[in-house]
Amino acid sequence: MKKVFFLLALATASLSTSAQTKPASATTQTAPAGYQDLMAATIQELMQTGDPAALKASAAKFERAATVAPQDWLPRYYQAYALLINVFQSQEEGDMKDKTLDQAEAALAQARKLGGDESELLALQAYLYQARLGVSPMLRSMKYSGMVNEAIAQAKKLNPNNPRPYLIGANNAFFTPKMFGGGPEVAKPLYEEAKVKFDAFQPTSAIAPDWGKGQLLSRLKTCNTALAAAK
Secondary structure, three states: OHHHHHHHHHHHOOOOOOOOOOOOOOOOOOOOOOHHHHHHHHHHHHHOOOOHHHHHHHHHHHHHHHHHOOOOOHHHHHHHHHHHHHHHHOOOOHHHHHHHHHHHHHHHHHHHHOOOOHHHHHHHHHHHHHHHHHHOHHHHHHHHHHHHHHHHHHHHHHOOOOOHHHHHHHHHHHHOOHHHOOOHHHHHHHHHHHHHHHHHOOOOOOOOOOOOHHHHHHHHHHHHHHHHHHO
16 A cells, blocks of 8 residues: 555656646546545444544555645545544553644644635534543633534534535534533434435535444434434
C-alpha cells in the first residue's frame, strides 16, 4: 500500500495544483489515475474496523493520500474521521485522547481550507465536540454541549438532507442522562427522523461521505429494547 501511495505521489508531482472549486463529493482534476479506487478501498477498510491501532493506521493512509491529491478535501476529512473514531474506541487516558482530537481538528481545518462540503464538515465538527465532552463529561458539559448543538444546527441549515447531523443530534439526546432531558425515549424520535434522512440520502460519488446508517440502526434497536424493558 505504501508503494502505491508513493507511485501516486510521483505522478501528482507533474500535475497542476490549481485551487479546488468543485462540489463536496468531487475529486480534483489533478488526482492521478487510480486515486478514486484507492480512496474507495481505504474508506471501506476504515468503515470495517473498530480497532484503535487500525484506525490510527487508516488516518495515516489518508494523510498520505492528501499528498497525492493536495487539492481534494476528502483525504483530510477521512483522516479526521478516523482519528475521531479512534478516540471513541481507545482506552487511552484523557490527555492522549485530547492530543488525538487535536490532530483530528487540524485535519478538519485543512479540509475546510480546501473548500469541503460545509454541512459535512460541521457535522464532523459536532462529532468532535462530542468526543471532547466524552473525555471529561462533568467538567466539559457546560462548554461543549452548546457547541455540539450549534454545529448540528448549522449543518442542518446548510443541507437539510444531510442525515449525519440528525444522527449526531440523536446521539446527543441518547447519551444525555434522563434527569437532564435525554435518554432513549427522547432519542428515539430523533433517530427515526435521522433514519428517514438516511433512507433518502444518495452520496454524490463513491468516496463522498456516506457513514452513519449502521450506527443509527444499532442505536434505534437499543432505544426500542430499553423502552420495551421499561414498560
